[in-house]
Amino acid sequence: MELRNAGSAGTLESSDIMITLHPKTDEGIEIVLESPAKQQFGKAINTTITETLMGLGIHSALVEAKDRGALDCTIKARVETAAMRAAGLDNLEVYP
Amino acid sequence: MGSMARNSLGREVPTEVWGMKFNAFKGAYASKPRAGFQKAAPLKCVLPGENKVLPSLEESIKKCGIEDGDTLSFHHHFRSGDFVLNKVFDEIAKLGIKDIELSPSSLHPIHKQVIPYIEQGIITRISGSTNGPIGEAVSCGVLADPVILRSHGGRARAIMDGELSIDAAFLAATAADEYGNMNGTSGPNACGALGYAMMDARYAKNVVAVTDNLVKYPLTPISIPQTNVDYVVKIDCIGNPEGIVSTTTKITTDPLRLRIAKQTAQLIEASGLMKDGLSLQTGAGGISLAATYYVANIMRQKKIVGSFGSGGITGYFVEMLKEGLLKNLFDVQCFDLIAAKSIGENRNHIEISAEFYASPHTKGCIVNMLDVGILGATEVDTDFNVNVATEADGRLLHGIGGHQDVAAGAKLSIVTLPLIRGRLPSVVDRVMTVTTPGETIDAIITERGIAINPMNHELLETVMKNNPHLHLCTIEELNEKCKRLVGMPEPIEFHDKIIGVVEYRDGTLLDVVWQPKLPK
Amino acid sequence: MMEDKRKRLRRTMLFLPGNNPGILQNAALFGADCVILDLEDSVSPSEKLAARNLVRHALESVEFGDVEKVVRVNATTTPFFRQDLEMIRARPDAIMLPKVNSAQDIIDFDNLASSIEEEEGIQNGSTGLVPIIETAQGVLNVWEIARASSRIVALNFGAEDFSASVGCQRTKEGDEIFHARNATVLAAAAIGADAIDTVFIDVDDEKGLIEDTQLAKKLGMTGKAVIHPRQLDPIHLVFAPTAKEIEHAKRVVAALREAKEKGSGVASLDRRMIDAPVAARAKRVLELAVAMNLIDDNDEKDKKEIQGGGA
Numbered sequence: 001m002e003l004r005n006a007g008s009a010g011t012l013e014s015s016d017i018m019i020t021l022h023p024k025t026d027e028g029i030e031i032v033l034e035s036p037a038k039q040q041f042g043k044a045i046n047t048t049i050t051e052t053l054m055g056l057g058i059h060s061a062l063v064e065a066k067d068r069g070a071l072d073c074t075i076k077a078r079v080e081t082a083a084m085r086a087a088g089l090d091n092l093e094v095y096p
Numbered sequence: 097m098g099s100m101a102r103n104s105l106g107r108e109v110p111t112e113v114w115g116m117k118f119n120a121f122k123g124a125y126a127s128k129p130r131a132g133f134q135k136a137a138p139l140k141c142v143l144p145g146e147n148k149v150l151p152s153l154e155e156s157i158k159k160c161g162i163e164d165g166d167t168l169s170f171h172h173h174f175r176s177g178d179f180v181l182n183k184v185f186d187e188i189a190k191l192g193i194k195d196i197e198l199s200p201s202s203l204h205p206i207h208k209q210v211i212p213y214i215e216q217g218i219i220t221r222i223s224g225s226t227n228g229p230i231g232e233a234v235s236c237g238v239l240a241d242p243v244i245l246r247s248h249g250g251r252a253r254a255i256m257d258g259e260l261s262i263d264a265a266f267l268a269a270t271a272a273d274e275y276g277n278m279n280g281t282s283g284p285n286a287c288g289a290l291g292y293a294m295m296d297a298r299y300a301k302n303v304v305a306v307t308d309n310l311v312k313y314p315l316t317p318i319s320i321p322q323t324n325v326d327y328v329v330k331i332d333c334i335g336n337p338e339g340i341v342s343t344t345t346k347i348t349t350d351p352l353r354l355r356i357a358k359q360t361a362q363l364i365e366a367s368g369l370m371k372d373g374l375s376l377q378t379g380a381g382g383i384s385l386a387a388t389y390y391v392a393n394i395m396r397q398k399k400i401v402g403s404f405g406s407g408g409i410t411g412y413f414v415e416m417l418k419e420g421l422l423k424n425l426f427d428v429q430c431f432d433l434i435a436a437k438s439i440g441e442n443r444n445h446i447e448i449s450a451e452f453y454a455s456p457h458t459k460g461c462i463v464n465m466l467d468v469g470i471l472g473a474t475e476v477d478t479d480f481n482v483n484v485a486t487e488a489d490g491r492l493l494h495g496i497g498g499h500q501d502v503a504a505g506a507k508l509s510i511v512t513l514p515l516i517r518g519r520l521p522s523v524v525d526r527v528m529t530v531t532t533p534g535e536t537i538d539a540i541i542t543e544r545g546i547a548i549n550p551m552n553h554e555l556l557e558t559v560m561k562n563n564p565h566l567h568l569c570t571i572e573e574l575n576e577k578c579k580r581l582v583g584m585p586e587p588i589e590f591h592d593k594i595i596g597v598v599e600y601r602d603g604t605l606l607d608v609v610w611q612p613k614l615p616k
Numbered sequence: 617m618m619e620d621k622r623k624r625l626r627r628t629m630l631f632l633p634g635n636n637p638g639i640l641q642n643a644a645l646f647g648a649d650c651v652i653l654d655l656e657d658s659v660s661p662s663e664k665l666a667a668r669n670l671v672r673h674a675l676e677s678v679e680f681g682d683v684e685k686v687v688r689v690n691a692t693t694t695p696f697f698r699q700d701l702e703m704i705r706a707r708p709d710a711i712m713l714p715k716v717n718s719a720q721d722i723i724d725f726d727n728l729a730s731s732i733e734e735e736e737g738i739q740n741g742s743t744g745l746v747p748i749i750e751t752a753q754g755v756l757n758v759w760e761i762a763r764a765s766s767r768i769v770a771l772n773f774g775a776e777d778f779s780a781s782v783g784c785q786r787t788k789e790g791d792e793i794f795h796a797r798n799a800t801v802l803a804a805a806a807i808g809a810d811a812i813d814t815v816f817i818d819v820d821d822e823k824g825l826i827e828d829t830q831l832a833k834k835l836g837m838t839g840k841a842v843i844h845p846r847q848l849d850p851i852h853l854v855f856a857p858t859a860k861e862i863e864h865a866k867r868v869v870a871a872l873r874e875a876k877e878k879g880s881g882v883a884s885l886d887r888r889m890i891d892a893p894v895a896a897r898a899k900r901v902l903e904l905a906v907a908m909n910l911i912d913d914n915d916e917k918d919k920k921e922i923q924g925g926g927a
Contacts, residue, residue, distance in 0.1 A: 009666050015518065015638030037519045039489050039615065040585030069518020071581060073673035074637040081666040351646055351845035543645050565909045580679075581641075 001056045007086025010070075010078040017070035019049070019082040022062040029053055029060065035067035048072050052079040105481065105530055109605035113597050114221060114241055116259065119604045124504050124536045127602040129457040135258030137299050140326065149274050149328045153306070154187045156327045157264075160302040162188070164195045166263035169300060171293035172202035173268070173280055173429055177339025180268040180306050182209040183331065189218050197221040199260055201251060201292035201450070202495050203230050206339060214238050223260065224251060225495020226596070234595055235491040237611050243492070243596040245485060245531070245609075248292065248428070249454025249461065249501035250601035255299045257457065259603060265296035265303050268334045272307040273315040276325025280430075281317070281440045283309040285337045288430025288439055289409070290319045294449035297324040308334045317440070319447055347389055347412075348382030352543040356512050357386030359566070360470060360541050365394055366563035367508050367555060369467045374402040376422070377463070377502055378470040380410050380431040383512045387470050388412050395421050406453070406462050407498060409435040409445075417442060426462050428453040428498075454501035456601045463498075463505025471499055473511045475527050478571050480534030480549050482511060483527035485598065488520045490588045490612025492596050496531050500601045503536035508555070515542040521578040521585070523571065528588070530607040531598050540571065547571040589613040624684060625649045625907045626770055626810045626839040627855040628848050629746075631688070633658035634667035640674040643683070646845040647852075650684035655700050656691070656714055664696045668703065675706035686746060688712035692721055701725075704732045710744030710769055715777065717753040722764035729767070741767055746812070750774030751781040755796045762803035770810035772841055773800040776817070788824050790831065801836040813837040819844045829854040856908055857901045865905070868898035 003023040010018040024030065029050045033042055049063055052075070063079075070078070100108045103120035111118060119127065142148065150156045162168070168188075170181045181200065188196060198210070198219045208229030213219050215238060223244040226234050234243055246254060254260035267290075271282035278297075280290040285308075297303050297320045305320075310330045348354060360383075364370055376391065378384040389412065395402065396419075404424040405413045411434030416422045425445045430436040438445045454461050463469070473482045474494075482503070485494050503509040513522050522542065538555055540547045545567050548556045559566065589612070596609035630648035632639050634655045643651045653674060659667040671687060685708045689700035692713070704711065713725055722745070730740050745767035749758050755778065762771060775793045779786040786792065797813065804811035813832035816825045829840055829851050840851050857865070868885055872895060875883035883890045905911045 013636075013638060015641065035519075037488070037585075039588060041519050041583065043586055044583050067519075069520070070637060071519060071641055072583070073641070073677040074670065077637070077666070077669035077673045080669045084665060352642055354846075355645060355647065543642075 001058055001083060001087045003061055003086040004088050005086055007082045009081035012068055015069050017075050017078050018066040019078045020064040021082045021086045024060045024062045027060050031063040031065060033065045048075045049079055052076045056083050058083060105533060107530060107607045109608055121600050121604040121606045124533055127604050129257055130603055131257045134256045138301055148276055153184055153329055156304045156329050157187055159327060160264045162193060162264055164193055167197040167199050167261060169262045169265045169296045170200040171267055172200055173287045173290055174335040174340045176204040176206040177336040178206055179333055179335050180266055181207055184266050185210045185213050189213055194218045195220045199223040203227040205229060226492050231493035237593055242594045245496055245596055245598045247496040247500040247601045248450050248498045249456055250599055252295050252450040252455035253457045255295050262296055262300035265300035266306055267293045269305050269307040271309045271311050271315055272305045272328055273311050273313040274328060275313055275322040276305045276328050277315040277318045277322045278305050279317055279319040285340055286436045287340050288436030289427040289447040291428030291448055291453060292450050294320060295451060302326050304329060306334060308332060347385045353383045354386055355543050356541055357383050358390050359546060360387040360510055360512055361390035361394055362566060363539060364391060364468055366559040366566060368558050369508055370394060372401050374400060375404045375467045376402060377407040377466055379472055380408055381472050384470050385412055392416055392421055411435055414438040454498055463501045466506040469502035469506035469509045471502060471511050473513050475522050475524050476511060476540055477524050477527045478575050480537040481527050481530045482532040482537060483529045484531045486529045486609055492609050500532045503532045508538050509536060510539045510541060511537055512541045515544045515578055516581055519582050521582050523574040523578045529609055542574060544577055545569040545574055547574050628839060628842050628851050629812055630842045634671045635659050635663045637670055640670055641678055643678055644680045647848045650686055652686045652688050652712055654688045656688050672706045675708055684709045686710045686712050691715040701728055704729055704743050705736050710746050712746040714748045715751055716747040716761055717751055718757050719760040719764035722761055726765045744769040746770045746772055748772045748774045749800050750777035755799050758799050758803040762807045768809055770812050771800050771804040772812040773797055773814050775814035797835050810838045813840040815841045815843050822850055826850050826854060857905050861901050862905045865898040865901035
């Protein structure tokens with residue numbers, strides 16, 4: 001999957017996470033994370049975001065993540081949705 | 097840092113704090129009073145014709161002879177609507193007095209105004225509790241000495257045995273007369289019971305009544321008598337009524353919290369305690385109030401009459417009293433206006449002191465007679481230990497309240513809490529800070545299961561027999577569920593400085609609070 | 617196998633908005649017998665994709681326990697339907713299909729679902745189906761619809777869309793939906809599936825909810841759709857068999873057992889013959905009582921009798 005524009009998903013509601021993806025020229029996933037649980041779970045949240053992007057074939061992106069206590073399943077879903085929007089896709093053709 | 101000892105919970109605690117020797121915790125019911133006699137207030141003499149009314153707080157400070165290093169106390173019946181504490185310290189600062197030990201019955205967000213005084217060394221020690229902004233400041237290491245955290249019962253005990261020796265108590269009164277008779281129920285800004293203030297009034301070396309409502313002598317009813325009061329000061333405004341009591345305390349509408357509350361009522365019923373004579377104490381949080389609602393429903397259905405409700409009283413308990421579901425209310429503080437009004441109106445709504453409520457070194461406090469206590473927590477661990485004081489990132493933001501006391505006294509002490517809050521786990525391997533020892537907690541109720549303390553075999557058997565459909569599980573299973581939901585947190589890092597010690601109600605030390613390494 | 621699926625408790629089916637992670641992660645905790653993870657009316661068009669992703673991950677990682685997992689997809693006529701069906705790959709117990717008008721809608725769904733199941737290596741037909749009867753055509757064709765697929769585990773009647781489709785006023789008394797309710801019950805009963813009544817919109821009117829549910833039960837509905845967790849307890853209470861009904865049912869079952877043991881072909885109770893409908897009703901009552909924990913352990917024999925198939 002290739003990111004064409006910025007794409008965003010999620011809300012600032014409790015248990016959600018707002019993810020905004022920006023395409024980046026250089027390699028690597030860079031994450032700017034804001035989270036009330038940053039000390040305890042910042043690493044885990046970043047890992048989940050990175051792994052989800054890699055799983056979609058995205059190896060370079062700038063991620064703005066505003067977390068409100070989201071669990072892993074929510075983080076993955078929001079990253080996928082933001083990616084699909086950023087890639088200009090309506091849906092995933094292949095079930096991941 | 098001084099020498100440390102390991103207590104019976106395996107926590108390392110100092111042997112000396114503020115120059116006083118402390119024993120390590122060795123069990124909830126293990127320790128005896130530290131001294132032989134109560135530490136009484138000094139004898140005083142006020143002759144006929146002498147006047148107690150002083151023109152200003154400044155005058156009262158001078159008359160009390162307050163010096164560097166003294167201990168000042170206040171009550172927290174005005175919660176975050178209190179102006180008195182801040183005003184007293186404004187005067188203390190102006191007079192150039194410093195090194196004060198601040199020992200109120202509890203602190204609230206409105207007291208953040210004294211943080212500059214802490215930074216300037218005007219206040220150098222704090223005991224009782226921390227709250228919000230002051231807790232933040234303490235967590236950044238603003239004090240050289242640790243805060244001593246005490247429960248309500250523990251503070252009463254400390255006052256009586258002399259561990260907490262108060263040089264001057266400034267007691268806000270919603271109404272006072274020229275001779276110092278005070279109550280919390282008269283006047284436009286009633287706060288209700290003055291249970292915590294009563295302790296300070298009886299034992300402090302100097303007692304100043306501070307009011308904005310000076311009434312003609314004599315003020316009745318009398319909660320704190322003139323014989324305890326040295327001076328009376330009238331100021332323009334002692335507090336903000338909206339911060340003093342909430343107009344209503346509200347039951348939660350969140351379906352999961354309601355589920356917890358319902359299960360709480362079901363557990364109480366299954367325990368066999370739901371019968372005539374039932375006594376009950378709950379907090380004022382959303383889940384607790386909802387649990388009270390469900391318990392009341394069952395009591396109505398089964399035509400049960402309870403003997404008393406105790407602790408911090410809300411309008412819900414008052415309704416139960418009026419309806420005849422509870423025969424008496426023992427009130428140490430009022431959480432809302434309905435409760436505050438009820439003291440004057442109902443004979444069986446009785447104002448009690450903190451000592452009567454919860455002090456362990458008396459001839460028996462009211463929590464000893466409690467059947468059921470419903471409590472909250474920030475986190476609990478697999479030993480059923482509870483933490484109510486520190487947040488997940490290590491900041492010390494709260495006090496103990498009556499938690500230790502109710503847990504120790506009640507036949508059935510229940511902690512209710514959601515299994516996860518956002519991504520933060522509530523049932524952990526080891527709580528960051530022990531504020532109530534696990535041996536006094538009988539059950540933990542979450543929306544995903546109920547864990548009964550295996551130390552209480554009888555309860556487990558009785559509950560399983562009476563209601564086999566309750567969602568029971570082990571505390572380890574709850575812990576596992578937490579981990580499955582949120583994963584494993586990174587451990588918090590700490591500096592080498594102790595910013596707080598947790599005192600158990602009997603005067604022994606339960607745990608310490610290390611200064612957390614906080615992100616910039 | 618659809619027999620087993622049809623047999624489970626479906627007193628309540630709780631709609632949960634598919635785009636709300638805080639609610640989805642707690643789906644199994646509200647106390648409903650079934651939860652409907654909704655991709656249709658509670659999700660705006662621009663968020664359909666987002667909801668699909670959330671629902672898929674919820675199906676994969678939330679612990680549902682005994683709670684039935686249903687996904688309400690968008691109608692076949694919408695651009696969202698085809699992608700919504702991909703949810704089948706995440707193994708929900710059933711798909712809820714709105715605005716079903718004819719048997720063809722069911723057949724089309726059946727074929728699409730089968731091909732997805734085959735791709736996924738899931739047993740063909742294992743994904744259940746709950747058609748929503750909420751149009752005039754749907755009510756008229758309900759018998760054809762019900763017969764069109766063995767995937768159908770329940771029929772849900774939706775009064776809100778129905779009354780809009782017919783152009784009548786929606787009332788709490790429900791005169792305007794009387795026939796439609798009956799028709800749904802008939803068709804469901806004929807295929808041995810559950811009949812799920814329409815939602816009660818006024819969340820604050822508990823009395824009205826109870827009355828509406830009592831009426832639905834009287835008509836033969838076996839469950840009700842729910843829009844707020846606070847509606848669950850009152851509805852469960854209405855569908856609970858009374859102590860009297862349970863007592864009677866036990867006596868019927870005991871009489872049947874006795875007759876069987878004696879080798880007698882005909883059982884009787886209170887000098888009346890126990891015919892098939894009476895026996896069936898007694899069995900249903902006890903099944904419900906067992907599932908709702910209304911029968912205590914002293915009745916192990918009766919419980920075993922019911923669970924083993926009984927008379």
